[in-house]
Amino acid sequence: xxxxxxxxxxxxxSSLEEEGKLSSKNAPAFRVDHTRQKGHGDIAxxxxxxxxxxxxxxxxxxAEQVVQHLPPSPLIERTEIAGPGFINFFLASEAWVRLVQxxxxxxxxxxxxxxxxxxxxxxxxxxxNPTGPLHVGHGRGxxxxxxxxxxxxxxxxxxxxxxxxxDAGRQMDILALSIWLRYLELCGETVHFPEGAYRGDYIxxxxxxxxxxxxxxxHHSAAEVMDSLxxxxxxxxxLLIDRMKECVQKNGFSRIQDLGxxxxxxxxxxxxxxxxxxxxxxxxxxxxxxxxxxxxxxxxLRDSGHLYEKDDAWWFRSSDFGDEKDRVVVRxxxxxxxxxxxxxxxxxxxxxGFDQLINIWGAxxxxxxxxxxxxxxxxxxxxxxxxxxxxxxxxxxxxxxxxAMSTRSGEFVTLRELRQxxxxxxxxxxxxxxxxxxxxxxxxxxxxSQSNDNPVYYVQYAHARICSVFRQLAERGIxxxxxxxxxxxxxxxxxxxxxxxxxxxxxxVAQAARNYEPHQVAYFTRELANDFHAYxxxxxxxxxxxxWRLARLSLVDAxxxxxxxxxxxxGVSAPQSM
RNA sequence: GCGCCCGUAGCUCAGUUGGAUAGAGUGCGUGGCUACGAACCACGAGGUCGGGAGUUCGAAUCUCUCCGGGCGCGCCA
Numbered sequence: 001x002x003x004x005x006x007x008x009x010x011x012x013x014s015s016l017e018e019e020g021k022l023s024s025k026n027a028p029a030f031r032v033d034h035t036r037q038k039g040h041g042d043i044a045x046x047x048x049x050x051x052x053x054x055x056x057x058x059x060x061x062x063a064e065q066v067v068q069h070l071p072p073s074p075l076i077e078r079t080e081i082a083g084p085g086f087i088n089f090f091l092a093s094e095a096w097v098r099l100v101q102x103x104x105x106x107x108x109x110x111x112x113x114x115x116x117x118x119x120x121x122x123x124x125x126x127x128x129n130p131t132g133p134l135h136v137g138h139g140r141g142x143x144x145x146x147x148x149x150x151x152x153x154x155x156x157x158x159x160x161x162x163x164x165x166x167d168a169g170r171q172m173d174i175l176a177l178s179i180w181l182r183y184l185e186l187c188g189e190t191v192h193f194p195e196g197a198y199r200g201d202y203i204x205x206x207x208x209x210x211x212x213x214x215x216x217x218x219h220h221s222a223a224e225v226m227d228s229l230x231x232x233x234x235x236x237x238x239l240l241i242d243r244m245k246e247c248v249q250k251n252g253f254s255r256i257q258d259l260g261x262x263x264x265x266x267x268x269x270x271x272x273x274x275x276x277x278x279x280x281x282x283x284x285x286x287x288x289x290x291x292x293x294x295x296x297x298x299x300x301l302r303d304s305g306h307l308y309e310k311d312d313a314w315w316f317r318s319s320d321f322g323d324e325k326d327r328v329v330v331r332x333x334x335x336x337x338x339x340x341x342x343x344x345x346x347x348x349x350x351x352x353g354f355d356q357l358i359n360i361w362g363a364x365x366x367x368x369x370x371x372x373x374x375x376x377x378x379x380x381x382x383x384x385x386x387x388x389x390x391x392x393x394x395x396x397x398x399x400x401x402x403x404a405m406s407t408r409s410g411e412f413v414t415l416r417e418l419r420q421x422x423x424x425x426x427x428x429x430x431x432x433x434x435x436x437x438x439x440x441x442x443x444x445x446x447x448x449s450q451s452n453d454n455p456v457y458y459v460q461y462a463h464a465r466i467c468s469v470f471r472q473l474a475e476r477g478i479x480x481x482x483x484x485x486x487x488x489x490x491x492x493x494x495x496x497x498x499x500x501x502x503x504x505x506x507x508x509v510a511q512a513a514r515n516y517e518p519h520q521v522a523y524f525t526r527e528l529a530n531d532f533h534a535y536x537x538x539x540x541x542x543x544x545x546x547x548w549r550l551a552r553l554s555l556v557d558a559x560x561x562x563x564x565x566x567x568x569x570x571g572v573s574a575p576q577s578m
Numbered sequence: 579g580c581g582c583c584c585g586u587a588g589c590u591c592a593g594u595u596g597g598a599u600a601g602a603g604u605g606c607g608u609g610g611c612u613a614c615g616a617a618c619c620a621c622g623a624g625g626u627c628g629g630g631a632g633u634u635c636g637a638a639u640c641u642c643u644c645c646g647g648g649c650g651c652g653c654c655a
Contacts, residue, residue, distance in 0.1 A: 037598075046597065049635080059635080083598045084635060129655070171655055234654085313653050324581080324651080331653040338655050366582055367650040392583070392648075433603095434591070437583060439648060441590070446604095453617090455603065461617050472614050515595090523592060526602075530619095537610085537619040544613095578617080 001099070001503050004075055005043050005089055006032045012069035013047070021065060027054040034504050041080060041088035042095075042500060048085040059085025093488040096499045100487040103502060103558040111509045111565050116157030122349055123149050125360035126272070127164040130264035131175045132200050134271055135412040136442065137362065140394050142415070143431035143571070145360045146277040147518035148389075150569045155513030160280045160354075164345060167261050168286040169338055173241045174198065175264075176257035180218065180244055182207035183256075189222035194229075196237040202267070206260050218256065220247040271416050275424050276571040288344045294336060297344040298329065306378050316343070321374035321383075343375050350381055357386045358516070360436075366390045389516055391436040398444045413444065422447045422454070425572045429456035432570055435519045455526055459567065460575055462529035466560040467576040469541055469553075478542065485554035489547060494535035498555060501528045505562050509569065518570065525566045532559050 009032065016022040030047035048063035055062075063081045070079070077092040103110045125145030128138050145161070152159040166172075178198040181191050186207055193199065210218070225243050229236040245253050269282070288294045298314070301307045307314050312332035316339070319326050329340040349357055361368070366388075373383040396403040396413060403413065418427050430447060433455065434440045447454070473480060490499065505524065512520040541552045564574040 031597090033597095035598090036593095036601090040598070044598090049597075053635080086598065166655070169655065311653080315653090328653045333653080335653085337653065363583070363649050365650085365655090369582085390583070390649095395648090438591075439584060443590085446590090453604075457617055458603090461615080465615055465618085469614050476614095519592080523602080530602090533618055534620085536614080537616090540613055542614045577615090 001075075001091070001095065002032050002034070002043060002507060004073070005045070008070055008073055008076075009045055009047055009066065009087075011071050012066045013051070015069045016065060022051065022055060022062075024051060024054070027051055034500070034507065035088065038497075040082060040086070042091040042503075043089040045087045045089075046085075048081075048087060052085060063087050093490070095503075096490060096496075097486070097488045099499060099503050100485075100554050100558050103561055104482070104554070107561060108565060108568075110561060111505045112154045112156070113506060113510050114156035115510050115513065116152065116155050116159075118156060118158050119355045120353060121152055121157045121159045121356045121358060122162055122352070122354040123152070123159060123358045123360065124162045124164055124349075126268075126277075127166065128268070129166045129171050130261050130268060131171050131198060132264065133202060134268055134415040136396060136415055136418050137394055137412075139275070139415040139418060139427060140431045140436075140440065141360055141362065141391050142272060142275060142277045143428045144391055144436050144518065147428075147432050147521070147570050148358075148360075148516055150571065151509060151512045151518050151521060154509050154569055157356075157513065161278070162281040162283055163279045165265060165282060165284045165286075166338075167265070167284055168289050168341060172257055172261065174237060175260045176253060177237070177241050177244050178203050179206050179210060179256055179260050180248065181222075181240075183210050183218060184220070184222050184225070186211040187216060187219045189219075191222045192226055194233070194236055194240065196233040202264070206263050209263070210256060210259055214255070218248045218252050271419075275415065275419060276428065283345070285341050285345065288341050288348070289336075293348060294341055294344045297347055298336075298340065301329075301343070301378070304378075316371075316375075316378075318371045318374035318378075321377040323370040323374040327371050339371065342372065346372065346375055346386070347379060350376075350379060350385075355385065359386065359388045361388055361390055363390055363392045387516075389436060392439045394431075394440045394442045396442050396444055403444070418444075418447070425460070426454040426456050428571050429459075429522060430454060432518055433522045435517055456572060457578075458533075459525045459529040459563065460573070460578055462532045463560060463563045463567070463574045464576060464578045465536060466532070466556055466563075469556060472542060473553075476542075480550060480553060482550065482554045482557055485550035486547065487551055487554050489551040490555055492535075492539060494531070494538050495552070495555060498528075498531045498535055498559060501531050502558055502562050505566065508566075512569075521566050521569050525563060525570070528559065528563060528566070532556075532563075 009030070013022065013024055017024060028050055030045060030050040032043060032045045032047075035041055035044045048059045048066055052059035052062045060081055063085045067079050067081065067087060070076075075092055075095040075098075077090045079090070080088040082088050123145060126134070126138055126142050128134060134142070149159050149161045174197060181193060181197065182203050185191050225240065225247065229239060248256065265282070272279070298307070301316065302314075306317050306320075307329065308317065309315070313328045314330035315326045316329050317326055327339055328337055329343065330336055346357065359372070369388045369390075372388065373386060376383045376386045422430075426447070430442075490496070501524075505528075508520055508524045512518050539552065541556055542549060544552070567574045
C-alpha cells in the first residue's frame, strides 16, 4: 500500500519538475508512513515539508501543488493537507478489497518480502559453555535470536542459525574436575568440594553415570589429591586439575570431560528444542583445536605481521584496527586464549561465504566487540560485516527480592524450570516483548503465578476465538464461500481499524528485520488482537445477512491468517482452541 | 577514571534513521454477557519523556553538560 502511494507521489513530483516548478535534485528522501492517528487519514507523507525546505518555498503551498498533480487512483478516497504541510491520504474501499484478497492469496507468506535480496546471514546466539544447564538469562538470548532468524528469513535474507559450543579451555577442565570429585565421593572418598568447582545437581548425575560405566577405573585417594592446597580459589583449582591429569592420565581425563560435555550439550539441545529453538549448525570450539584450524590461524596472522611476541606471550595487534589495546592470543604457558579460538572461529565463518555475521552476546561481553571488529579488519574484510547485538541481562525477582545467580554455585533458575512452570509460549513472548538492549526485570512470581495475565494469552485468545467462529459455522451447517465475499462492504469503525492494522503488517516485518527488532512484531500482534477483540464485541459475524456475513468473515479470516503469521515469527504457537 | 547500554504514567515497558494532541499492558474507578469463547470490550483518572543548555518550521528522538542505575576495562571464559 505504501509502495503505491509513494509511486503516485513520485509521479506528481516528476510532473512538477517537467513544468519547471520544482527541482528535487539532491533532495533528502521523503517518508510515506501509516498514520498514528485516524484523523490524519490512513497514510501520510512529509514530501512537501522535505522538498519545501530544499527549494525554499512554503510547505503547504507545495503540498497543494503536489496534490494537484497526483494521478487519479482507485485506492484513494481523498487527500488532505494538514499541519505544517503533511499530505494525508484517506484510502478508498477498493484498497481494502485488494488487501483482503492479497492476504487470502498469499496466505502464510503474507508479510514476507525480499528486502534482504538473498543476502547470506549467519546468526550466532546462546553459545553457552556446556558446563551446566541453560538458565533464564540464556533464555532471553535464545528467544531473541530465534525470533530474529525467523524475521530475517521472512524479509528475504538467506539466514542460518548457529550455536558455538564453548567446549575447550579452562572452564571445561573445571567441569571434568567437578565430575571427578563427585565420582570420588561415590567411590567412598571424603572430598572437601572446592569453592570454584561446579556444584549443580547435574554434576552428581554425570558422576553417577561415570561410576556405573567405568567402575573404579578412575579411583584415587582423595586425601592425596586434596592435600595442602593453596587457599586462593583459582590457584587451588588449577593445582587440582593438574593432579587430576596426573592421576587419571590423558585418556581418563578426556573420557571424563567428554562424558560431561556430551551429556550437557545433549541436555542443552533438548532444552532448546522444547523451547522451539532449532539451530542449523552446532559448531564445536574444540574442533578448531583438534583440526588444526587454530594453529593455522596463528601461523597465518604471524606471517602477515599481525602478531608479535612480548613477555613470552604472543599478542595480536588489534590496536592497529581500532581496538583500545593489543590482546594476547597465546599465553606464556603455551595455552591459547579464548580470543584465539574466537579469531579462528570467525575466520571460519567468513570462509563459509556469509555476507553478514551477526553475533548475539550478553552484556558482559560488550567490551569484546572492539577486538572482534579488529579481527575482521585484519582479515581484510569490512568490519561492518560483523554486527554484534548486545542483549542486556534479565534481572530476576522472586518475592520482591532480586535473585542472585551463579553457574558455579548452582544457584540459578534454569530455562527448563521456567518453561515447565510458565510454558514455552508465555516465556518466549515475555522475553521477546522487550527490546534486547533494554534492561529487563523478570518477575518470576508474576510470570508463574499469574501466567494468565501474560499478554501472549491475549493474542492467542484472539486466534482461538476466530477458529471458534469458523467451528460454529460448521456446526450450524452454514455454508460459506469466502471467495464470494465483498470486503468493500466493510465500513464500521472497528472494521476499518482492523484493515488498517492488517495492511501495516508487511511494513512491521520489514522494519523488524532492518533494525533487528523482533519485538516490533510482538507489539503488532497485541495491537491486532486488540482490534479484533474490539470488533468481536461490537458486531456479530454470523447472525447477520449473508452478504454482510461473508464480508465480515473474510476480514476475520484474514485476521486469523496474519495473527498466525506473526506468532510464527516469534516462535509462539497459534492455538485453535485454548 | 575511560568505554558501551539504560532513565518515558504508581509498576513493567513501547515510541528514538527529527514530524502532527507522547502510547500500551498492569494497577485503580465505573459500566457491559437472552447473538459467534467475559482469558473479552467500553469509558475515566494518571506525565516538568532524569535535570539544564543548544541545533530548527518542528526534539522523547540529534549535540553538549550534569545526575542516577547496569555492564565492561585480565596472559578468565
